[in-house]
Structures are given as structure tokens and as C-alpha cells.
Amino acid sequence: DQKIGLFASMLGAATPSERRYLVRLATGQMRLGAGDMTLLDALAEAFLGSKTRRPPLEHAYNISSDIGLVARTLLEEGVAGVLAIPVTLHRPIRPMLTQRVSRISEIPERIGSSIIAVEEKYDGERIQAHKDGDDVTLFSRRLTDVTHQYPDIVEHVRQRVMADTAILDGEAVAFDRDTETYHPFQTLMRRRRKHRIKEVADEIPATYRVFDLLYVDGEPYLRRSYPDRRARLEAALSVDERISSADRILTGDLDGIQDFYITCVERGLEGIVCKSCAEDSFYRAGAREWQWIKWKSDYGTELADTLDLVIVGANAGRGKRAGTYGSVLCAAYNHDEDIFQTVCGMGSGFSDADLADLPRRLVGAKADRQPARVMVTPQAAPDFWFAPAQVVEVLGLEITESPVHTCNWDPERRRGLALRFPRFVRWRDEKNPEAATTTAEITAIFRRRREG
DNA sequence: CATGTCTGCCCC
DNA sequence: ATTCTGC
DNA sequence: GCAGAATGGGCAGACATG
Numbered sequence: 001d002q003k004i005g006l007f008a009s010m011l012g013a014a015t016p017s018e019r020r021y022l023v024r025l026a027t028g029q030m031r032l033g034a035g036d037m038t039l040l041d042a043l044a045e046a047f048l049g050s051k052t053r054r055p056p057l058e059h060a061y062n063i064s065s066d067i068g069l070v071a072r073t074l075l076e077e078g079v080a081g082v083l084a085i086p087v088t089l090h091r092p093i094r095p096m097l098t099q100r101v102s103r104i105s106e107i108p109e110r111i112g113s114s115i116i117a118v119e120e121k122y123d124g125e126r127i128q129a130h131k132d133g134d135d136v137t138l139f140s141r142r143l144t145d146v147t148h149q150y151p152d153i154v155e156h157v158r159q160r161v162m163a164d165t166a167i168l169d170g171e172a173v174a175f176d177r178d179t180e181t182y183h184p185f186q187t188l189m190r191r192r193r194k195h196r197i198k199e200v201a202d203e204i205p206a207t208y209r210v211f212d213l214l215y216v217d218g219e220p221y222l223r224r225s226y227p228d229r230r231a232r233l234e235a236a237l238s239v240d241e242r243i244s245s246a247d248r249i250l251t252g253d254l255d256g257i258q259d260f261y262i263t264c265v266e267r268g269l270e271g272i273v274c275k276s277c278a279e280d281s282f283y284r285a286g287a288r289e290w291q292w293i294k295w296k297s298d299y300g301t302e303l304a305d306t307l308d309l310v311i312v313g314a315n316a317g318r319g320k321r322a323g324t325y326g327s328v329l330c331a332a333y334n335h336d337e338d339i340f341q342t343v344c345g346m347g348s349g350f351s352d353a354d355l356a357d358l359p360r361r362l363v364g365a366k367a368d369r370q371p372a373r374v375m376v377t378p379q380a381a382p383d384f385w386f387a388p389a390q391v392v393e394v395l396g397l398e399i400t401e402s403p404v405h406t407c408n409w410d411p412e413r414r415r416g417l418a419l420r421f422p423r424f425v426r427w428r429d430e431k432n433p434e435a436a437t438t439t440a441e442i443t444a445i446f447r448r449r450r451e452g
Numbered sequence: 453c454a455t456g457t458c459t460g461c462c463c464c
Numbered sequence: 465a466t467t468c469t470g471c
Numbered sequence: 472g473c474a475g476a477a478t479g480g481g482c483a484g485a486c487a488t489g
Contacts, residue, residue: 140463
């Protein structure tokens, strides 16, 4: 009510045009895209005459993650001052990101190194740890301070990193000692909370799998080769069950990559990350380049589980999708009960032409209310309903348990199954809705992966 | 007070 | 996260 | 190829409802 009152008085005092922006601000509909890189361009343009002079600013930003610092330093000390901005403890470095390929055989072609390191890829949370004596700070992938979230990792870094100062890059995962398997990502996310952090940390201990070293004993390591950084990392880590370097192999060819990938998948991991071992395999803060290439099972469509799902609803598009649908609600066929149960929404993978065509394609199936044979939880209820008619091929990474989607719904646990990272592949116009993937098939896929 | 639903976002 | 598009 | 903007699942916690 306080919010409402305040907002009402603001709206009352505003001009019509201001009102529009106030509403957009409040509802998160602001569509002015100015990312960090655009701001750096603007800084270069304003103070150095041209945006071609962005690189030194960008470098300082990549190692400081503080665009305000870069701007202030540029104003007060010029480019020389910006160039002198050092890697600093408790100031996060923008994480190096991975490239992707659509065929695994592209990896050796693109990586530019005869020796390739292949690391396990974990389905957890990216964590950058800064150790400054006993003072440890943890940063998430988007560089927010998550130190309080992982008291266990803080303790491990404090005790088992054998260097006075260090910056580590790695992944927090939930590893189950008893079953020797990793918990799903969802389990780790239960630790993303405000209350009862300690209790849940005991219940779901985090393991820190470290794969890089960016700074040690007062020295930045960004411009050392990956093999050197890795060797120094291993020397600095006093490994135990809750902190260790990422498992990996070194190989020279595609077969080696494929073999290791298969063993990773068999062990329930998400995939692999291949890393160049070349002389110039530096840590490229903030960059997504070909020194690091990831491979997951859904990248090559042949290996992936593709589902044929029925469209039962759609949501209104926003922003550049205003005027068409932004996503569609997809369901599987429950043969036993002769109903359709939802598995995912889907708004990715459509070209602009596909999107523009969506209303025409769906108009014939439009329904006033939720069709009788469609089962949806309130949280998944769409803006528009459709009678089951259109069948679409959907690609996703994996099946997860879901409180939102009704596929194979368990009324006791109030949970169904959902598809993670769904995207549009193509229409299956030749299929009837009853020929869609069944909820039983999806359940079988889920069990096969969960139980090995 | 218990339960249902919605929102924000340290995540992927 | 994935994907598409304008530059 | 980059940068931006669409979109997904899902969690805890806030808020609404009865």
C-alpha cells in the first residue's frame, strides 16, 4: 500500500510522457539497450575522440568490472592512468566465457592448439574466489558478491589454498558423497536464499571445482598460458573432498575428446570444456573466444532427445515481439488419460519470420477458455488458449522435475516434469496431436538419465 | 494461520 | 541458459 | 563476430487470499 501510494503520487505529478516511462520503469519494460560495451564506446568517443580507442578502456573494465572506476580514472589521469589500473583483490575480474560448436569435430579445427586440455563441465554455479589472507570474497558469474551464500566454500578457500593471496575461477556444485554423484542444479539452487543459510549448507554441502588461477602471491596470472596457470593452481591447492581442481585429460585428437566426453556423460556430468594449451592461451577476461570451447549433448541434434509437442497456449510478446506471440505453451500427450499435459513454454529458436507467422498458424485452433483435455497449473496458464492441433519439434537439454508443468503429474508431491532450455526446431505438420511424444516416453527419458 | 500465487533474480 | 538480427 | 534483446526452467521469499 505504501508503494501504491508513492507511485500514485509520482504518476499524478508527471506529464503524460513521463508517466509512460515511470510505468515502464516500474514494470521492467524499459527498452533502452545500453550495455557495458556501448558505454565504453561512448567513453572512448567522448574523451578519446573515437570509439576505435575503446581497447584500453575495455581491458581495464575486464579486469576491474567497474565502469565507474574506468570513467573516473580516464577523466582524472587519462589513458595512462587507465592502463595502470591493476588486478585488485576483492574487485572481480570478468569471467572468461566459452564458445560453442555444432559438431564436436569442429573443436580441434578451431581451437588453434595441437595439445588440447579437456575438462569436465559441471552443472553448478560459476564462482570466482578471492583469497586475501583469511579474507575471502566470492563472486558469481555476473559478479555479484555471493560470499555470504557459501560459508563452506569460503572456509575451504581459506584453509586449502596454499598462497597468501589468490584469485581462483571454478564451479560450485553439490556433490553427494554417499552416492558419489552430483546433485542436479536445482538442488544447489536451494542454497540461493536469505534465511537458514548455514543449516542448508550442512544439508547440501558445496564442492568447489577449481579450473583456473588468475592471480597468486601478489602476481597477476592473466597473461600466462593456460598450462602454466593450471600447474600453478595444482601446486597451490591442498585438495580435499570439497575443493579440488577440475578433472581433465590432455589429448591431441578428436578421438581423445570424444572418449572423455562419453566418460563424462556416463558419470552424469553436463559435458566438457576444451581448452587451448598454446603459448598464447591467456585468460581472456570478459571474452568468449576459441581458446575455450564447450560441448554438451544437445548441441548435436543427432544425440539429443527431441520431443514432438502440442501447442495448447501462447503468451503475448513484448518489446520487439509486441503484436505477435512471444512464446507458446507446449504439452505432451498422456495416452492413459487421453489428456495433454504441459512440458515447457517455448520462445527461443523462432526466426522473426516464424514469429510473424505464428498468429496465422494458430488462429484456427483458438479457444475462449482452457480446453477440457488440457491440464495446466495456474503458474503456467497462458494469455491465450488453443485446442490441441499444432505439433512442433522441440529441442532441450534434459528433463527435470517441475512444480509448474503437469507432464506425468504426481498429485501427492505436486510435481510434474519439464524440459530445460527448450527451443524451436521445426513444425511437424504431418503429426496429429495424439501422435505427439507421450508423457510416458518423457518419464522414461527422465528415469533413464536419473538412474543411469 | 495455512495455503496459494506472484515476483525477482546471487542462478543455469 | 539459447537463439536470432542489425551493424 | 559482437552486442543487444527476445525467450526458457526454477528457486526462495514476498505477498495475497481465505
